[in-house]
Amino acid sequence: MLREDGLLVQRFDKLLIANRGEIAMRILRGCHELGIKTVAVYSDADRNAPHVRFADEAYHIGAPPARESYLDIGKILDVARRSGAEAIHPGYGFLAEREEFAQACADAGIVFVGPPARAIGTMGDKQVARSTVKAAGVPVVPGTEPGLSDAEMMDAAQQMGFPVLVKAAAGGGGKGMRPVHKPEELADAFASARREAKAAFGDDTVYIEKMIQGARHIEIQLLADAYGNTIYLGERECSLQRRHQKLIEEAPSFIVDEDLRRRMGEVAVAAARAVNYVNAGTIEFLVDIDRNFYFLEMNTRLQVEHPVTELVTGVDIVQEQLRIARGRKLRLAQGDVKITGWAIECRINAEDPYNNYLPSTGVITSVQLPAGPGVRVDTGVFPGYEITPYYDSMISKLICYGETRGEVVLRMRRALEEYRIMGVKTNIPFHQHMMDSHRFMSGQFDTKFVEDRFSMDDREAPHVREAVLLAVLAAHEQSQRASQIVAPGERDTSNWKWYSRWERLRR
Ligand code: MV4
Numbered sequence: 001m002l003r004e005d006g007l008l009v010q011r012f013d014k015l016l017i018a019n020r021g022e023i024a025m026r027i028l029r030g031c032h033e034l035g036i037k038t039v040a041v042y043s044d045a046d047r048n049a050p051h052v053r054f055a056d057e058a059y060h061i062g063a064p065p066a067r068e069s070y071l072d073i074g075k076i077l078d079v080a081r082r083s084g085a086e087a088i089h090p091g092y093g094f095l096a097e098r099e100e101f102a103q104a105c106a107d108a109g110i111v112f113v114g115p116p117a118r119a120i121g122t123m124g125d126k127q128v129a130r131s132t133v134k135a136a137g138v139p140v141v142p143g144t145e146p147g148l149s150d151a152e153m154m155d156a157a158q159q160m161g162f163p164v165l166v167k168a169a170a171g172g173g174g175k176g177m178r179p180v181h182k183p184e185e186l187a188d189a190f191a192s193a194r195r196e197a198k199a200a201f202g203d204d205t206v207y208i209e210k211m212i213q214g215a216r217h218i219e220i221q222l223l224a225d226a227y228g229n230t231i232y233l234g235e236r237e238c239s240l241q242r243r244h245q246k247l248i249e250e251a252p253s254f255i256v257d258e259d260l261r262r263r264m265g266e267v268a269v270a271a272a273r274a275v276n277y278v279n280a281g282t283i284e285f286l287v288d289i290d291r292n293f294y295f296l297e298m299n300t301r302l303q304v305e306h307p308v309t310e311l312v313t314g315v316d317i318v319q320e321q322l323r324i325a326r327g328r329k330l331r332l333a334q335g336d337v338k339i340t341g342w343a344i345e346c347r348i349n350a351e352d353p354y355n356n357y358l359p360s361t362g363v364i365t366s367v368q369l370p371a372g373p374g375v376r377v378d379t380g381v382f383p384g385y386e387i388t389p390y391y392d393s394m395i396s397k398l399i400c401y402g403e404t405r406g407e408v409v410l411r412m413r414r415a416l417e418e419y420r421i422m423g424v425k426t427n428i429p430f431h432q433h434m435m436d437s438h439r440f441m442s443g444q445f446d447t448k449f450v451e452d453r454f455s456m457d458d459r460e461a462p463h464v465r466e467a468v469l470l471a472v473l474a475a476h477e478q479s480q481r482a483s484q485i486v487a488p489g490e491r492d493t494s495n496w497k498w499y500s501r502w503e504r505l506r507r
Contacts, residue, residue: 001226001327006106007116007278009226009327012086013037015113017051018076019091021380022396023302024051027089030318039083041076043069045388050380057083064390070094073101080110087111087325093392096301099124113325115300119275123298127169127207133295136274138267141286141294143209153208154186160210166190168197169205172297174244176200179211212294214446215286217241218253219299220268221309222281223320225330230272232265233313234339236305240434242357242450247427248434249305250344251312254405254443255291261339264293271295280306280321304347304397307378311343311401342405344412346431348419349393353430353456361387364395365423370415374401374408387424395426405443406473409435429456436460438468 001009014037017024024040028051031038040055045064052058059079062069069075071094080088088105090096090113102117114120123129127146134140144156146169157164157180166189168176176197178189194204216239224230237253238246256264268283275298282303284296306317315332324330350360364385369377379396387393400415402408413435416428434440438460439449460468 003116003226005116005118005276006103007226008106008109008111009278009325010086010111011326012111014039014083014085015087015089015322016041016076016080016083016085017055017089017091018070018095019089019093020046020049020051020070020391022378022394023091023304023380025054025380026378027091027318028054030316030322033316034319034322036087036322039079039085041070041079043390045386045390048384050382059083064388066094066390073098073104077104077108077110080108085110087113089113089321090301092301092304097124097299111325113279113321115275115277115279115281119277120300122275123300124172125169126167126171126297127205129297130295132274133271133298136270138271138274138295139293141209141212141296144207146205146207148207150187150190153190154183157186157208158183160208163211163213165209165211166193166206167209168193168201168203169207170197170201170203176206212286212288214448215288216253216255216445217284217296217447218256218264218287218293219282219284219303220264221303221306221317222268222272222277222283223315223317223324223330223332224272224277224279224281225324226278226327227329228273229330229333230269230277231330231332231334231337232268233309233315233317233337234261235264236308238305239445239447240440240450241447246305246347247349247450248344248346248431249308250342250405250408251308252339252342255287260291260293265334267293267295271298279324280317304394305345307376307397307399308343308345311376311399312339312341313337314340341401341403342408343399343401344405344408345397345399346412346416347394347427348396348398348421348431349427350387350395350424351393351427352425353427353433355425357427359389359393360425361389362424363387364421366420367422368418368420369396370398370418372415372418374411375399375415376401395421395424398431404473406441406469406475409441409469409472433459436465438464441468441472 016039017027038055040058041061042052043064061075095101099117099121102112105112130140142160163181166178176193178193180189193206198204221233236251238249240248282299285293287293351357366383376399400408400411416432
Protein backbone atom coordinates (compact mmCIF):
# COMPACT_ATOMS: atom_id res chain seq x y z
CA MET A 1 0.00 0.00 0.00
CA LEU A 2 1.46 3.34 -1.03
CA ARG A 3 0.12 6.03 1.29
CA GLU A 4 -0.57 9.63 0.35
CA ASP A 5 2.61 10.70 2.16
CA GLY A 6 4.68 8.28 0.06
CA LEU A 7 5.17 5.69 2.81
CA LEU A 8 5.21 2.20 1.36
CA VAL A 9 3.62 -0.50 3.53
CA GLN A 10 3.59 -4.01 2.08
CA ARG A 11 4.44 -7.63 2.72
CA PHE A 12 8.15 -8.43 2.26
CA ASP A 13 10.14 -11.63 2.67
CA LYS A 14 13.69 -10.35 2.33
CA LEU A 15 15.21 -7.44 4.21
CA LEU A 16 18.53 -5.59 4.02
CA ILE A 17 20.09 -4.35 7.26
CA ALA A 18 21.89 -1.07 6.56
CA ASN A 19 23.92 -1.23 9.75
CA ARG A 20 26.54 -3.17 11.70
CA GLY A 21 27.42 -4.31 15.23
CA GLU A 22 24.99 -5.21 17.98
CA ILE A 23 21.99 -3.49 16.36
CA ALA A 24 22.49 -5.41 13.10
CA MET A 25 22.49 -8.60 15.21
CA ARG A 26 19.33 -7.48 17.03
CA ILE A 27 17.47 -6.83 13.75
CA LEU A 28 18.71 -10.14 12.26
CA ARG A 29 17.24 -11.98 15.24
CA GLY A 30 13.88 -10.28 14.74
CA CYS A 31 13.88 -11.26 11.05
CA HIS A 32 14.82 -14.86 11.81
CA GLU A 33 11.91 -15.12 14.22
CA LEU A 34 9.47 -13.83 11.60
CA GLY A 35 10.88 -15.96 8.77
CA ILE A 36 12.24 -12.96 6.85
CA LYS A 37 15.37 -13.64 4.75
CA THR A 38 18.25 -11.32 5.57
CA VAL A 39 20.91 -9.39 3.67
CA ALA A 40 23.91 -7.87 5.47
CA VAL A 41 26.28 -5.20 4.18
CA TYR A 42 29.83 -4.72 5.43
CA SER A 43 32.89 -2.51 5.07
CA ASP A 44 36.48 -3.74 4.85
CA ALA A 45 36.73 -3.37 8.63
CA ASP A 46 33.78 -5.73 9.16
CA ARG A 47 34.70 -8.69 6.91
CA ASN A 48 34.70 -11.03 9.91
CA ALA A 49 31.98 -9.31 11.90
CA PRO A 50 29.23 -11.52 13.35
CA HIS A 51 26.42 -9.71 11.51
CA VAL A 52 28.02 -10.85 8.25
CA ARG A 53 28.06 -14.49 9.30
CA PHE A 54 24.60 -14.34 10.89
CA ALA A 55 22.81 -13.09 7.75
CA ASP A 56 21.64 -15.29 4.87
CA GLU A 57 23.68 -13.20 2.40
CA ALA A 58 26.30 -10.49 2.80
CA TYR A 59 27.62 -7.85 0.41
CA HIS A 60 30.80 -5.80 0.63
CA ILE A 61 30.10 -2.06 0.27
CA GLY A 62 33.47 -0.33 0.62
CA ALA A 63 36.21 1.12 2.77
CA PRO A 64 36.00 1.41 6.59
CA PRO A 65 35.11 5.15 6.82
CA ALA A 66 31.30 5.29 7.05
CA ARG A 67 31.08 7.86 4.21
CA GLU A 68 32.44 5.21 1.85
CA SER A 69 30.25 2.35 3.08
CA TYR A 70 27.42 2.52 5.65
CA LEU A 71 26.52 6.12 4.69
CA ASP A 72 26.61 5.56 0.92
CA ILE A 73 22.95 5.58 -0.15
CA GLY A 74 23.75 4.59 -3.75
CA LYS A 75 25.73 1.51 -2.74
CA ILE A 76 23.10 0.34 -0.27
CA LEU A 77 20.22 0.70 -2.73
CA ASP A 78 22.34 -1.10 -5.31
CA VAL A 79 22.79 -4.08 -2.94
CA ALA A 80 19.03 -4.08 -2.30
CA ARG A 81 18.43 -4.34 -6.06
CA ARG A 82 21.06 -7.02 -6.64
CA SER A 83 19.94 -9.16 -3.69
CA GLY A 84 16.22 -8.71 -4.26
CA ALA A 85 15.68 -7.23 -0.77
CA GLU A 86 12.21 -5.68 -0.66
CA ALA A 87 12.78 -3.77 2.59
CA ILE A 88 15.58 -1.94 4.44
CA HIS A 89 16.00 -1.55 8.21
CA PRO A 90 18.41 1.31 8.96
CA GLY A 91 19.02 0.55 12.68
CA TYR A 92 20.27 3.64 14.55
CA GLY A 93 22.92 6.18 13.53
CA PHE A 94 24.24 6.11 9.93
CA LEU A 95 21.24 6.61 7.57
CA ALA A 96 18.46 6.07 10.12
CA GLU A 97 17.35 9.72 10.32
CA ARG A 98 18.18 10.91 6.80
CA GLU A 99 15.02 12.13 5.14
CA GLU A 100 16.57 11.68 1.68
CA PHE A 101 17.36 8.01 2.39
CA ALA A 102 13.78 7.19 3.44
CA GLN A 103 12.59 9.04 0.32
CA ALA A 104 15.07 7.23 -1.94
CA CYS A 105 13.80 3.87 -0.61
CA ALA A 106 10.19 4.83 -1.28
CA ASP A 107 11.11 6.04 -4.79
CA ALA A 108 12.83 2.71 -5.48
CA GLY A 109 9.76 0.77 -4.30
CA ILE A 110 11.62 -0.52 -1.22
CA VAL A 111 9.90 -0.59 2.19
CA PHE A 112 11.78 1.62 4.68
CA VAL A 113 11.35 0.13 8.16
CA GLY A 114 10.79 3.48 9.81
CA PRO A 115 8.57 6.55 9.53
CA PRO A 116 7.56 8.44 6.37
CA ALA A 117 10.35 10.66 5.00
CA ARG A 118 8.28 13.77 5.76
CA ALA A 119 8.04 12.90 9.48
CA ILE A 120 11.84 12.51 9.63
CA GLY A 121 12.27 15.90 7.94
CA THR A 122 9.82 17.74 10.18
CA MET A 123 11.32 16.34 13.37
CA GLY A 124 14.87 16.85 12.05
CA ASP A 125 14.49 20.63 12.17
CA LYS A 126 14.23 21.35 15.90
CA GLN A 127 12.49 24.67 15.39
CA VAL A 128 9.91 23.28 12.95
CA ALA A 129 9.41 20.29 15.29
CA ARG A 130 8.78 22.66 18.23
CA SER A 131 6.17 24.72 16.47
CA THR A 132 4.48 21.65 14.95
CA VAL A 133 4.03 19.82 18.25
CA LYS A 134 3.22 23.04 20.12
CA ALA A 135 0.27 23.58 17.77
CA ALA A 136 -0.91 20.09 18.79
CA GLY A 137 -0.98 21.13 22.47
CA VAL A 138 2.39 19.64 23.47
CA PRO A 139 4.26 21.61 26.18
CA VAL A 140 7.57 22.96 24.83
CA VAL A 141 10.28 24.95 26.63
CA PRO A 142 9.67 28.71 26.23
CA GLY A 143 11.66 29.77 23.16
CA THR A 144 11.76 31.86 20.00
CA GLU A 145 9.75 31.21 16.85
CA PRO A 146 11.50 30.80 13.46
CA GLY A 147 12.48 33.82 11.38
CA LEU A 148 13.55 36.34 14.04
CA SER A 149 16.48 38.74 13.71
CA ASP A 150 19.30 38.70 16.28
CA ALA A 151 17.91 41.86 17.87
CA GLU A 152 14.45 40.27 18.19
CA MET A 153 15.98 37.12 19.71
CA MET A 154 17.91 39.26 22.22
CA ASP A 155 14.65 40.97 23.24
CA ALA A 156 13.00 37.57 23.61
CA ALA A 157 15.85 36.38 25.83
CA GLN A 158 15.37 39.41 28.12
CA GLN A 159 11.66 38.58 28.29
CA MET A 160 12.12 34.93 29.25
CA GLY A 161 14.98 35.66 31.65
CA PHE A 162 18.52 34.27 31.86
CA PRO A 163 20.06 31.72 31.69
CA VAL A 164 19.08 30.76 28.15
CA LEU A 165 20.43 28.31 25.58
CA VAL A 166 21.33 29.16 22.00
CA LYS A 167 20.51 26.08 19.92
CA ALA A 168 21.08 25.10 16.28
CA ALA A 169 17.82 24.44 14.39
CA ALA A 170 19.45 21.56 12.53
CA GLY A 171 21.07 20.35 15.76
CA GLY A 172 20.54 17.53 18.18
CA GLY A 173 22.88 15.75 20.53
CA GLY A 174 24.11 19.06 21.93
CA LYS A 175 25.95 20.20 18.76
CA GLY A 176 25.75 23.93 18.19
CA MET A 177 24.35 24.51 21.69
CA ARG A 178 25.63 27.36 23.90
CA PRO A 179 24.59 28.36 27.44
CA VAL A 180 24.20 32.11 28.00
CA HIS A 181 24.06 33.54 31.52
CA LYS A 182 23.91 37.27 30.80
CA PRO A 183 22.94 39.56 27.89
CA GLU A 184 26.55 40.58 27.15
CA GLU A 185 27.41 36.97 26.25
CA LEU A 186 24.65 36.58 23.64
CA ALA A 187 26.43 37.96 20.57
CA ASP A 188 29.45 35.69 21.05
CA ALA A 189 27.18 32.69 21.67
CA PHE A 190 25.28 33.37 18.41
CA ALA A 191 28.55 33.56 16.49
CA SER A 192 30.11 30.38 17.88
CA ALA A 193 26.88 28.34 17.74
CA ARG A 194 26.46 29.40 14.09
CA ARG A 195 30.04 28.46 13.26
CA GLU A 196 29.64 25.00 14.80
CA ALA A 197 26.20 24.42 13.24
CA LYS A 198 27.42 25.49 9.79
CA ALA A 199 30.36 23.09 9.98
CA ALA A 200 28.31 20.17 11.37
CA PHE A 201 25.02 20.51 9.47
CA GLY A 202 25.62 23.04 6.69
CA ASP A 203 22.85 25.16 8.23
CA ASP A 204 23.61 28.00 10.64
CA THR A 205 20.06 28.79 11.79
CA VAL A 206 19.96 29.25 15.57
CA TYR A 207 17.23 30.04 18.09
CA ILE A 208 16.87 30.61 21.84
CA GLU A 209 15.28 28.54 24.59
CA LYS A 210 14.98 29.20 28.29
CA MET A 211 17.44 26.94 30.12
CA ILE A 212 15.80 24.35 32.34
CA GLN A 213 18.21 23.57 35.19
CA GLY A 214 18.52 20.42 37.26
CA ALA A 215 16.32 18.51 34.80
CA ARG A 216 16.12 14.84 33.99
CA HIS A 217 16.03 13.39 30.50
CA ILE A 218 13.05 11.05 30.27
CA GLU A 219 11.75 9.67 27.00
CA ILE A 220 8.56 7.91 25.92
CA GLN A 221 8.66 4.93 23.54
CA LEU A 222 5.92 4.94 20.92
CA LEU A 223 4.55 2.48 18.39
CA ALA A 224 2.29 3.65 15.57
CA ASP A 225 0.77 1.56 12.80
CA ALA A 226 -0.21 2.79 9.33
CA TYR A 227 -3.90 3.03 10.31
CA GLY A 228 -3.68 5.79 12.89
CA ASN A 229 -3.25 3.61 16.00
CA THR A 230 -0.54 5.05 18.26
CA ILE A 231 0.38 3.73 21.71
CA TYR A 232 3.06 4.48 24.32
CA LEU A 233 5.18 1.80 25.99
CA GLY A 234 6.05 3.82 29.08
CA GLU A 235 9.21 5.81 29.75
CA ARG A 236 12.96 5.39 29.94
CA GLU A 237 15.13 7.36 32.36
CA CYS A 238 18.21 8.48 30.40
CA SER A 239 19.75 11.18 32.61
CA LEU A 240 23.05 9.37 33.14
CA GLN A 241 25.07 10.71 30.25
CA ARG A 242 28.47 12.19 29.60
CA ARG A 243 29.01 14.68 26.77
CA HIS A 244 25.61 13.72 25.33
CA GLN A 245 26.53 10.03 25.27
CA LYS A 246 24.12 7.98 27.34
CA LEU A 247 25.82 5.53 29.67
CA ILE A 248 23.00 4.01 31.75
CA GLU A 249 19.28 3.85 30.99
CA GLU A 250 16.45 2.34 32.97
CA ALA A 251 12.73 1.64 32.81
CA PRO A 252 10.59 2.70 34.48
CA SER A 253 11.90 6.03 35.89
CA PHE A 254 12.28 6.39 39.64
CA ILE A 255 10.37 9.70 39.58
CA VAL A 256 7.49 8.80 37.24
CA ASP A 257 4.27 7.59 38.83
CA GLU A 258 1.20 6.27 37.01
CA ASP A 259 -0.37 9.69 36.63
CA LEU A 260 2.76 11.34 35.21
CA ARG A 261 3.31 8.33 32.91
CA ARG A 262 -0.20 8.65 31.50
CA ARG A 263 0.12 12.40 31.00
CA MET A 264 3.54 12.18 29.32
CA GLY A 265 2.37 9.21 27.25
CA GLU A 266 -0.70 11.03 25.96
CA VAL A 267 1.33 14.12 25.10
CA ALA A 268 3.90 11.95 23.28
CA VAL A 269 1.12 10.32 21.25
CA ALA A 270 -0.21 13.78 20.32
CA ALA A 271 3.28 14.86 19.17
CA ALA A 272 3.59 11.77 16.93
CA ARG A 273 0.11 12.26 15.49
CA ALA A 274 1.02 15.86 14.61
CA VAL A 275 3.48 14.52 12.00
CA ASN A 276 1.44 11.44 10.93
CA TYR A 277 4.08 9.24 12.50
CA VAL A 278 4.29 5.54 11.66
CA ASN A 279 6.56 2.83 13.17
CA ALA A 280 8.63 2.99 16.40
CA GLY A 281 9.68 6.41 17.67
CA THR A 282 10.68 8.20 20.85
CA ILE A 283 9.70 11.55 22.32
CA GLU A 284 12.42 13.08 24.51
CA PHE A 285 11.33 15.25 27.42
CA LEU A 286 13.11 17.38 29.98
CA VAL A 287 11.47 16.88 33.39
CA ASP A 288 12.24 19.61 35.93
CA ILE A 289 12.43 19.25 39.71
CA ASP A 290 8.73 20.10 40.04
CA ARG A 291 7.96 17.32 37.53
CA ASN A 292 6.89 19.73 34.80
CA PHE A 293 7.78 18.17 31.47
CA TYR A 294 8.75 19.77 28.17
CA PHE A 295 9.14 18.33 24.66
CA LEU A 296 12.80 18.38 23.61
CA GLU A 297 12.95 16.43 20.35
CA MET A 298 11.72 13.29 18.63
CA ASN A 299 14.01 10.42 17.68
CA THR A 300 12.55 8.95 14.51
CA ARG A 301 14.32 5.58 14.81
CA LEU A 302 14.87 2.46 16.89
CA GLN A 303 17.06 3.49 19.84
CA VAL A 304 20.10 1.90 21.48
CA GLU A 305 18.25 1.64 24.80
CA HIS A 306 15.07 -0.03 23.45
CA PRO A 307 15.75 -3.30 25.37
CA VAL A 308 14.85 -1.87 28.80
CA THR A 309 11.38 -1.12 27.45
CA GLU A 310 11.15 -4.59 25.91
CA LEU A 311 11.91 -6.17 29.28
CA VAL A 312 9.35 -4.23 31.34
CA THR A 313 6.54 -4.39 28.74
CA GLY A 314 7.18 -7.81 27.16
CA VAL A 315 6.86 -6.18 23.72
CA ASP A 316 9.46 -7.09 21.07
CA ILE A 317 9.97 -3.65 19.54
CA VAL A 318 11.94 -4.86 16.49
CA GLN A 319 9.27 -7.45 15.64
CA GLU A 320 6.62 -4.75 15.99
CA GLN A 321 8.60 -2.49 13.63
CA LEU A 322 8.71 -5.25 11.03
CA ARG A 323 5.00 -6.02 11.38
CA ILE A 324 4.07 -2.33 11.10
CA ALA A 325 6.22 -1.98 7.96
CA ARG A 326 4.45 -5.04 6.52
CA GLY A 327 1.16 -3.20 6.90
CA ARG A 328 -0.17 -5.07 9.92
CA LYS A 329 -2.33 -3.43 12.56
CA LEU A 330 -0.90 -3.00 16.08
CA ARG A 331 -1.62 -6.09 18.16
CA LEU A 332 -1.83 -4.12 21.38
CA ALA A 333 -4.19 -1.42 22.49
CA GLN A 334 -3.05 1.10 25.14
CA GLY A 335 -4.93 -0.82 27.83
CA ASP A 336 -2.89 -3.97 27.07
CA VAL A 337 0.40 -2.25 27.94
CA LYS A 338 1.51 -3.06 31.51
CA ILE A 339 4.81 -2.12 33.12
CA THR A 340 6.10 -5.07 35.18
CA GLY A 341 9.37 -5.12 37.12
CA TRP A 342 12.46 -3.02 36.46
CA ALA A 343 15.27 -3.01 33.88
CA ILE A 344 18.64 -1.24 33.76
CA GLU A 345 21.04 -1.08 30.81
CA CYS A 346 24.77 -0.38 31.10
CA ARG A 347 26.53 0.52 27.86
CA ILE A 348 29.89 -1.25 27.87
CA ASN A 349 32.31 0.93 25.90
CA ALA A 350 35.96 0.48 24.95
CA GLU A 351 37.14 3.53 26.90
CA ASP A 352 39.18 4.14 30.03
CA PRO A 353 37.15 5.69 32.88
CA TYR A 354 40.39 6.26 34.83
CA ASN A 355 41.86 8.33 31.98
CA ASN A 356 39.12 10.81 31.07
CA TYR A 357 37.19 8.10 29.17
CA LEU A 358 39.88 7.95 26.48
CA PRO A 359 38.77 5.57 23.69
CA SER A 360 40.71 2.31 23.68
CA THR A 361 41.44 0.44 20.45
CA GLY A 362 42.93 -2.97 19.77
CA VAL A 363 42.03 -6.63 19.52
CA ILE A 364 39.70 -8.21 22.05
CA THR A 365 41.67 -11.31 22.96
CA SER A 366 39.07 -12.94 25.13
CA VAL A 367 35.52 -12.31 26.33
CA GLN A 368 33.49 -13.96 29.05
CA LEU A 369 29.90 -12.72 28.96
CA PRO A 370 27.72 -12.64 32.05
CA ALA A 371 24.59 -14.78 31.94
CA GLY A 372 22.06 -16.30 34.33
CA PRO A 373 18.71 -15.09 35.67
CA GLY A 374 17.57 -11.67 34.49
CA VAL A 375 20.64 -10.95 32.33
CA ARG A 376 20.58 -10.01 28.63
CA VAL A 377 23.67 -9.08 26.62
CA ASP A 378 23.30 -7.50 23.16
CA THR A 379 26.67 -7.49 21.46
CA GLY A 380 28.44 -7.71 18.13
CA VAL A 381 31.94 -8.61 19.32
CA PHE A 382 33.79 -11.89 19.82
CA PRO A 383 37.36 -13.00 20.70
CA GLY A 384 39.64 -11.79 17.92
CA TYR A 385 37.42 -8.78 17.15
CA GLU A 386 39.31 -5.55 16.57
CA ILE A 387 38.03 -2.26 18.01
CA THR A 388 38.90 0.33 15.34
CA PRO A 389 38.57 4.11 15.45
CA TYR A 390 36.10 4.03 12.51
CA TYR A 391 32.93 3.31 14.46
CA ASP A 392 31.60 4.05 17.94
CA SER A 393 33.22 2.50 21.00
CA MET A 394 30.24 0.49 22.27
CA ILE A 395 31.19 -3.17 22.75
CA SER A 396 27.90 -4.37 24.16
CA LYS A 397 24.82 -3.53 26.16
CA LEU A 398 24.42 -5.30 29.47
CA ILE A 399 20.77 -5.28 30.45
CA CYS A 400 19.47 -6.65 33.75
CA TYR A 401 15.87 -7.28 34.67
CA GLY A 402 14.23 -7.98 38.04
CA GLU A 403 11.13 -7.49 40.13
CA THR A 404 12.32 -4.34 41.91
CA ARG A 405 14.98 -1.70 41.27
CA GLY A 406 16.98 -2.93 44.29
CA GLU A 407 17.00 -6.45 42.93
CA VAL A 408 18.24 -5.20 39.54
CA VAL A 409 21.09 -3.25 41.16
CA LEU A 410 22.23 -6.44 42.93
CA ARG A 411 21.94 -8.37 39.68
CA MET A 412 23.84 -5.73 37.70
CA ARG A 413 26.66 -5.77 40.27
CA ARG A 414 26.85 -9.55 39.93
CA ALA A 415 26.78 -9.41 36.11
CA LEU A 416 29.45 -6.67 35.94
CA GLU A 417 31.64 -8.81 38.20
CA GLU A 418 31.21 -11.83 35.88
CA TYR A 419 32.04 -9.81 32.75
CA ARG A 420 35.60 -10.30 31.48
CA ILE A 421 37.05 -8.49 28.46
CA MET A 422 40.76 -8.78 27.67
CA GLY A 423 42.77 -6.74 25.18
CA VAL A 424 41.07 -3.34 25.46
CA LYS A 425 40.17 -1.08 28.37
CA THR A 426 36.46 -0.83 29.14
CA ASN A 427 34.17 1.34 31.24
CA ILE A 428 33.02 -1.63 33.37
CA PRO A 429 34.68 -0.02 36.45
CA PHE A 430 32.57 3.10 35.84
CA HIS A 431 29.39 1.04 35.97
CA GLN A 432 30.54 -0.85 39.07
CA HIS A 433 31.29 2.47 40.72
CA MET A 434 27.87 3.83 39.75
CA MET A 435 26.06 0.74 41.09
CA ASP A 436 27.78 1.46 44.44
CA SER A 437 26.99 5.18 44.49
CA HIS A 438 24.33 6.17 47.03
CA ARG A 439 23.03 8.80 44.59
CA PHE A 440 22.38 6.18 41.94
CA MET A 441 20.96 3.64 44.34
CA SER A 442 18.50 6.13 45.75
CA GLY A 443 17.56 7.48 42.29
CA GLN A 444 18.80 11.02 43.06
CA PHE A 445 20.42 12.26 39.84
CA ASP A 446 19.90 14.58 36.86
CA THR A 447 21.59 15.15 33.49
CA LYS A 448 24.54 16.93 35.13
CA PHE A 449 25.30 14.18 37.63
CA VAL A 450 27.95 12.18 35.73
CA GLU A 451 29.89 15.24 34.56
CA ASP A 452 29.61 17.49 37.62
CA ARG A 453 29.14 15.38 40.73
CA PHE A 454 30.50 11.90 40.04
CA SER A 455 34.13 10.90 40.29
CA MET A 456 35.94 7.59 39.94
CA ASP A 457 38.19 8.83 42.77
CA ASP A 458 35.70 9.06 45.60
CA ARG A 459 34.46 5.74 46.73
CA GLU A 460 31.46 5.32 48.92
CA ALA A 461 32.47 3.84 52.30
CA PRO A 462 31.43 0.15 52.38
CA HIS A 463 29.05 0.67 55.29
CA VAL A 464 27.32 3.59 53.52
CA ARG A 465 27.05 1.52 50.35
CA GLU A 466 25.43 -1.38 52.11
CA ALA A 467 23.19 0.78 54.30
CA VAL A 468 21.79 2.63 51.29
CA LEU A 469 21.25 -0.56 49.34
CA LEU A 470 19.46 -2.16 52.27
CA ALA A 471 17.26 0.91 52.63
CA VAL A 472 16.40 0.79 48.92
CA LEU A 473 15.62 -2.93 49.08
CA ALA A 474 13.56 -2.47 52.25
CA ALA A 475 11.56 0.37 50.70
CA HIS A 476 10.63 -1.86 47.77
CA GLU A 477 9.88 -4.78 50.07
CA GLN A 478 7.58 -2.48 52.02
CA SER A 479 5.67 -1.40 48.91
CA GLN A 480 5.37 -5.04 47.85
CA ARG A 481 4.02 -6.07 51.26
CA ALA A 482 1.58 -3.20 51.36
CA SER A 483 -0.08 -4.61 48.24
CA GLN A 484 -0.18 -8.07 49.76
CA ILE A 485 -2.00 -7.18 52.97
CA VAL A 486 -5.15 -9.29 52.98
CA ALA A 487 -8.42 -7.43 53.40
CA PRO A 488 -10.34 -8.49 56.58
CA GLY A 489 -13.10 -10.31 54.69
CA GLU A 490 -10.56 -12.42 52.80
CA ARG A 491 -8.75 -13.72 55.87
CA ASP A 492 -8.26 -17.47 56.06
CA THR A 493 -10.07 -18.46 59.25
CA SER A 494 -9.59 -22.22 58.94
CA ASN A 495 -7.31 -23.94 61.40
CA TRP A 496 -5.01 -25.43 58.79
CA LYS A 497 -2.57 -22.55 58.93
CA TRP A 498 -1.98 -23.21 62.62
CA TYR A 499 -1.10 -26.79 61.87
CA SER A 500 1.28 -25.82 59.13
CA ARG A 501 2.86 -23.16 61.32
CA TRP A 502 3.25 -25.69 64.11
CA GLU A 503 4.89 -28.10 61.67
CA ARG A 504 7.32 -25.44 60.57
CA LEU A 505 8.21 -24.66 64.15
CA ARG A 506 8.80 -28.32 64.95
CA ARG A 507 11.36 -28.72 62.15
C1 MV4 B 1 18.09 21.77 27.01
C2 MV4 B 1 18.58 21.72 28.34
C3 MV4 B 1 18.07 22.62 29.23
N1 MV4 B 1 17.14 23.53 28.85
N2 MV4 B 1 17.18 22.69 26.68
C4 MV4 B 1 21.08 18.52 25.17
C5 MV4 B 1 21.08 17.91 23.81
C6 MV4 B 1 19.81 18.29 23.16
N3 MV4 B 1 19.06 17.11 22.86
C7 MV4 B 1 19.10 19.19 24.11
N4 MV4 B 1 19.88 19.26 25.31
C8 MV4 B 1 19.49 20.03 26.36
N5 MV4 B 1 18.53 20.95 26.07
C9 MV4 B 1 16.73 23.55 27.57
N6 MV4 B 1 15.83 24.46 27.21
C10 MV4 B 1 19.54 20.76 28.65
C11 MV4 B 1 20.00 19.92 27.66
C12 MV4 B 1 21.02 19.00 28.08
C13 MV4 B 1 20.75 17.64 28.16
C14 MV4 B 1 19.54 17.10 27.75
C15 MV4 B 1 19.29 15.76 27.82
C16 MV4 B 1 20.28 14.91 28.30
C17 MV4 B 1 21.49 15.40 28.71
C18 MV4 B 1 21.75 16.75 28.62
C19 MV4 B 1 22.99 17.25 29.04
C20 MV4 B 1 23.23 18.58 28.95
C21 MV4 B 1 22.25 19.45 28.47
